[in-house]
Amino acid sequence: MGMKAWLSGMVPIAAMVMMECLDVGLITLSKAAMSRGMNHFVFVVNYNALASLILFLPSFIFHRTKRPPLTFSHFCKFFLLGLPGFTVMQNWVFTGVSYSSPTLCYAMSCLIPAFTFLLAVAFRLEDLDSRSSRSQIKFLGTLISISGALIVTLYKGPPIGGGSISSNNHLLKTADNWVIGGLFFAAAGLSLSAWNTCQSKAPILTSGYPSNITVISFVTLFGAIQSTAVSLIAVRDSNAWKLRPDIELISIIYSVRTLVSAFSWVALIS
Template sequence: MKMKQYLLECTPFAAMVIVECLDVGLTTLSKAAMSKKGMNHFIFVLYSNALATVILLPSSFLVNRTTRQPLSFSLLGKFFFLGLLGITIMQNCVFTGISYSSPTLGSAMSNLTPAITFVLAVIFRMEKLDVGSSISQIKIVGTVVSISGAFLVTFYKGAPIGSFQTRRSTLQPLVSLSAETGNWVIGGLFLVIATISLAAWNIAQAAILKGYPSQLTIVAFYCLFGTFQCAILSLIVVKDPSSWILSPDIELISIIYSAIFGSVVTFSVLTWCIDRKGPLFVTMFKPVGIAIAAFMSVVFLGETLHIG
């Protein structure tokens, strides 16, 4: 009995580590599809969430048909808001940022999520802040360090790691280096917006779960609304008709991976963990992705690691 209880307590931790690994795999695979095949990231987000909706929506009706609470217009409005935060804004900004920078920077910037989530949790009274408490002081210091580090990696791209890479970078034209740094900053700013949106999504979902605990229904409907929003956005910003056509190679693979592991699995696990452990818990695992992202970016994308 004790062993069963222990395993139940460990499950959220193991689930979040798996989610971080899946997330890094998604950003690396999508970066490869966008940089090597030229796939449009708006179309990528749209198609992957559309496929996820096709999987999730019927499942939510089958699984929760006897226990699901009735849906109201107010609740649907909240799902629409979740789709806006967690899909339309967050995902599009993430993949835009990664297209300008790298998956490693994306994982590094995600370390802002715990800090911003903590600030929002305090503002909305989900977290108590006692300045005299050592625990609160540690959280405050961690928040300041996280935000400072995020600005550092956004506005400063240091020298490449490794003698060969350093030598090669010194031979690059100044204009090329300037353009590369500019892209890095632009990518970082998009990733900051994505992180803020993700933190707000965590808080909003925790609040909704208190009044509507049907996790699969929440995930299915905000995927549905996010898909509609992304469809409208894509119709506005994507002018090239050929961008809507997928190649049966890494483009299709990345969309299937994103739909199944990036949306269905990840969103379901995050919602479940937020319901069990709260919004701050799911943000604690973001640092795990940095080392994984750095390794995969170098090995699979041939990218250069930099100091800072």
């Protein structure tokens, strides 16, 4: 009995570790595709649209008798959930990747727990007592996370082996892009933290609507619609919407697999 309970408790941890590994592959593949000309805005639209179609199948086939009717209020909540958790966060993440690298992306991900903690304190979801060792450790961890992210983003370091003036100018430009990418990653982390805080403040998955997979499907769909609106404004070149059957297609298929796996785990362990 004890071993069974221990294994059940390890399922969420194993799921999170697996998703982190899949995410590393996603960011790396997307960077490779962007290096070959794929637009990051179009990438977000494609994989959200395809993922929503895949997620809707089990939602309507297997859960149609288990979920209550959807109301206009539910659709409004789904739409609002899609803004910070999908449209804003994803577009900022992949914009940051286009400017920098997957390494910086995951170095900056340490800001997410720090931002979440600060927002939780601001909204009184977390108690901050300066005399409590628990609060002191959380506050210290937050400072370390923010300091580490700032060092990774701002410290450029000297050019290796000297080099010519032109190569040094290239290094300076690359460093500037690295900082821009870091700023986008920080904004994405803040957006995701806000999404997590909103879920704690008004948990739609538990009280607003009982069918998790249905919520996930509609939030993904609204994320695709919102991302399409952003892309139509930001992307003027019609050729950017053409999907080439190379690393671009592979990265989108892989991203859909990662997204569906993540949400399947959420629906399973929630």
